[in-house]
Amino acid sequence: MDKGYTDLHSHILYETDDGSGSLEETINMIKALADAGFSASCATPHNIPGNDNILLLSKSREKIRIIGETLEQQHIGYTINTGAENYFDASLEIKNPDYFIPLGNSETFLVEIPFIGETSHHIDALHKTGLHCIIAHVERYMDIVQNPDKATVLKQAGFLLQMNFGSLIGVYGADVMKAAHVLLKKGIVDVIATDIHDIHHAGPILKKGMKRLETLLSPVKVNQVLRDNPSGILNRGYATAASESKE
Numbered sequence: 001m002d003k004g005y006t007d008l009h010s011h012i013l014y015e016t017d018d019g020s021g022s023l024e025e026t027i028n029m030i031k032a033l034a035d036a037g038f039s040a041s042c043a044t045p046h047n048i049p050g051n052d053n054i055l056l057l058s059k060s061r062e063k064i065r066i067i068g069e070t071l072e073q074q075h076i077g078y079t080i081n082t083g084a085e086n087y088f089d090a091s092l093e094i095k096n097p098d099y100f101i102p103l104g105n106s107e108t109f110l111v112e113i114p115f116i117g118e119t120s121h122h123i124d125a126l127h128k129t130g131l132h133c134i135i136a137h138v139e140r141y142m143d144i145v146q147n148p149d150k151a152t153v154l155k156q157a158g159f160l161l162q163m164n165f166g167s168l169i170g171v172y173g174a175d176v177m178k179a180a181h182v183l184l185k186k187g188i189v190d191v192i193a194t195d196i197h198d199i200h201h202a203g204p205i206l207k208k209g210m211k212r213l214e215t216l217l218s219p220v221k222v223n224q225v226l227r228d229n230p231s232g233i234l235n236r237g238y239a240t241a242a243s244e245s246k247e
């Protein structure tokens, strides 16, 4: 059933990095998303320093066009936006000033930082770029797993925070699950997304994750993290989305 949810983090583009292996798998992933209430996604393949990001974006657009045609033939209404999971490590020099790929036509960037080490080191450097960023799967960084309070610092620095569905049900281990529950309770998570890479994980993550989420958050809050905030980021801009999600 379409609940107007938007998935801001996914690897649904076929034959792209470690995501979907085929067009057929992509279509099945989208069907699983649609069953869970989603009507739109951002395809966010990994963008890493040294990548040809212009080529990545043009290949993404071509694949999104082909996926769109296939969905239309099957009478499935679903919107796919461009995007990327931009890797940022303070110690790596980014030579290309246009390195970061935004989510759709927005001016917001999904950013992944290194899993190990102090998050503050990377976050300070990211802050200096002046970009509007949403931090990917905030609950998965070791530093935050050990001390979830550190996520508040990221939030106070002005970043939006994204959590993965899988973390809610222990896909990344018990410690990450515990951190995810703490962060949800704190009310500092702006967006929950799937980060799905293949069809095998898509179904169980969406079904179990959705059930767990509904036990942890009120229906209003569920709509905020799955519908209002992600679509707000895509359509109304970062500043509006950031201020709305503070309410």
Ligand SMILES: [Fe+2]
Residues within 6 Å of the ligand: 009, 010, 011, 085, 195
């Ligand atoms: Fe990802």
